[in-house]
Amino acid sequence: MKVVCISDTHNQLGAMDIPEGDVLVHAGDFSMMGRETEVTHFFEEFSELPHEHKFVIAGNHDFMPERDPGGFRALIPPGITYLEDTAVTVEGVKFWGTPWVKGLSRWAFNEDDLVKRLEKWKKIPDDVDVLISHGPAYGILDLLAYPRVGEDPHVGCKLLRDEVLERIKPRYMVFGHIHEGAGMREVDGVWFLNASNLDEKYRIANKPTIFEIEKEEK
Numbered sequence: 001m002k003v004v005c006i007s008d009t010h011n012q013l014g015a016m017d018i019p020e021g022d023v024l025v026h027a028g029d030f031s032m033m034g035r036e037t038e039v040t041h042f043f044e045e046f047s048e049l050p051h052e053h054k055f056v057i058a059g060n061h062d063f064m065p066e067r068d069p070g071g072f073r074a075l076i077p078p079g080i081t082y083l084e085d086t087a088v089t090v091e092g093v094k095f096w097g098t099p100w101v102k103g104l105s106r107w108a109f110n111e112d113d114l115v116k117r118l119e120k121w122k123k124i125p126d127d128v129d130v131l132i133s134h135g136p137a138y139g140i141l142d143l144l145a146y147p148r149v150g151e152d153p154h155v156g157c158k159l160l161r162d163e164v165l166e167r168i169k170p171r172y173m174v175f176g177h178i179h180e181g182a183g184m185r186e187v188d189g190v191w192f193l194n195a196s197n198l199d200e201k202y203r204i205a206n207k208p209t210i211f212e213i214e215k216e217e218k
Helices: 036-048 069-075 114-122 158-168
Strands: 002-006 023-026 053-056 080-082 086-090 093-098 130-133 172-175 183-187 190-194 209-212
Touching: 036 053, 036 069, 036 080, 053 086, 053 093, 114 158, 130 158, 190 209
Parallel strands: 002 023, 023 053, 053 080, 093 130, 130 172, 172 190
Antiparallel strands: 002 209, 086 093, 183 190
16 A cells, blocks of 8 residues: 655645555645635645545644634545544554644644643554654654754654654654654654655645555554
């Protein structure tokens, strides 16, 4: 099964070259402010892509799914699966999507309370094959290009990293959020994919990330 991963397209999906595959994953920030017009436009473009399975999560820019979840879900066309702390399985491969981030109190899906954020991560089952989150795990493809003086340039979540590497251990973790962190890295048997397509100046800079995965026989 060929999985094509994109993230942080910010209203520019239509200008991108998306390769064919069986599954298309969007790891959040498909809009700039999550307005209904932006959401509708994104879904129009996303639904036109030929992939048999299309999964999307929200990001911190995507306000509508958080502020008006019913209205947002009413806009989702057939053939697109929105994941918000939920799972979907394709050919025996289990995907889980979660939108939460830290340190962005004025943005969507922010959770700075450590206890509440850990509760979000604890919802993720330990049999997930592909974890889709908007924010990164701490220290893995989460380095800011221009951090504020005196602040940690790594902005991922330490709680998420611990859950991923010590309990969940997915085969792949797909995320975005930190545009300049785009890339792919293997840590302790888990492949981490920062699938951000735009750079820190919101210019299209990175191609979609692709991997192959099949049901793992146990």
